[in-house]
Amino acid sequence: MNAERLYLLLHVLLSAGVLVHTFEPVTTTLAFGIAAALGRSIYNFLHESCDAKWIAFNETGLEVDLESKLFGQHIASRIILKAVTGFMSNENPKKPLVLSLHGWTGTGKNFVSQMIADNIYKEGMDSSFVHMFTSELHFPHLSHFDTYKSQLQQWIKGNVSNCARSMFIFDEMDKMHPGLIDSIKPYLDYYEKLDGVSYRKAIFIFLSNAGGEGIIEKALDFWKAGQNREELELKDLETVLSLSVFNNKKSGLWHTNLIDKNLVDFFVPFLPLEDRHVVQCVMAEMKARGLRPNKKVADQVARDVVYFPKSERVFSVKGCKTISSKLDYYT
Template structure:
């Protein structure tokens, strides 16, 4: 009897049951069956398409155009006193992502004293590569003292590092790897990733040419500061400094410095670092800019007088000239708390 009652269902209701419950086509006429199957097929195809899926889950958009205009706006708005770093990073990333077939991954090595903007600029790059920024599953941060703390486990770390990079680039060619505290990294460990930075089309079926590697280090800060101080003593503006004034000094200094993370590294020896990006020491006026930006971030009106008072709370060097903040802008937000 149940079967007889089912056979008398109107075709419209049967189609609804088909779509929502069982997917059964036994109660449909041949033409209706064809329509239902075609509709279901089209719907299945749409639901399983990357375009639909990527609305609800993060996707690796390897061919998504890079918005250099947005990156430039972020750098100009958020990074102060770093005309060289801003220009180099903008041109390097724009050129790299504009090339549909790069010969190797992009490798940037950022150097300068703490608080000058190295970590901040890495975050800006991450934000411009993927909407989730540093929270993206395609962006990977390694901190030397956290991920590689023991000198006795160097070989284990090398194996893990290679496995991690290989696995993540296999999932997404446009991956970003950030290595922080390079000056605290055991010498020789970074050479484990040398094959992935070299000029290979594929390694074991995996292409690394669209990946980006960024190294952050305080090493080289002394060399940079010395050069900026020389410019000042010669009556030149820091804005007159060019990359050629610092790049060769940095590469040689890092290669011969046991505390750089790049001591006798094949990455430098084989010229696999594309740009050595110098971060200049920040002056009083730049610290004031940082305070103004922090005020705006907290929803306050910019106040130059207050910014100057907060900037005076920081210490400056050399002892006589007192030109540069010894911590950059790193403690600005805490100093500001004393006034708000």
């Protein structure tokens, strides 16, 4: 008999009074104590809690995921692995980890966020300690700006109070009302505690298409110069990226104190994907579906993708975003 069934049996017996009538008073008290202790143990076993059983960083797992599932993003892979590993290895960080991921649609920003969650939380993105905000869904109306600020602060404070190792993902930052994200600035700063709550072990991830144009221009310059994209380094992109995001009213980080006070630890650029990367995405999707990877089919799917500039067909317009639906057509 497994533990869950044993607990249910004890609960039924106690509810029916069977154990109460069968045992002497001292034994009855002991039975209630055992049942209560067992109930707590079973609850903790079956329900996610903020402890090492449910939250444990898998550095090797993250490294393997980045190498085998994320294509064409040598800069992002390197930054993410080092940043998350360093942060999760530090039992007493000075501030929360703040990552701002930028690039064109379909290049892997959401995918990387999922990888991070999967290798920290046993439940991955389904963890009750991982919280996703989408601008158009959670903050749609400018007229409710002040309400959103208050709700956002309360939500973050309440969840970090519940679990210090909480993760907050803000998608569609380029569609967020300017200034709204500044409402959480105190939680990202170097404070030991705010109103008795420490935010230093939390992770904040911002996802945005803003800055994507600058990244594409730099990648195109490399391609036109005949240089290998793998020679692109963070230093080639970081300055132009942070400035374009800071000065762009549609970035969600426009003139924000988060940048002004250097609270964003890394601006992570995601490069536009080439044909070869799209093929890799298709092969990986086949494998994920339990299908035998077929290079011929992968090439067909990749040819069906729209590229730009139109004459050279260098980069995929939508990255790997439409791969899943297109693969349905060919399989």
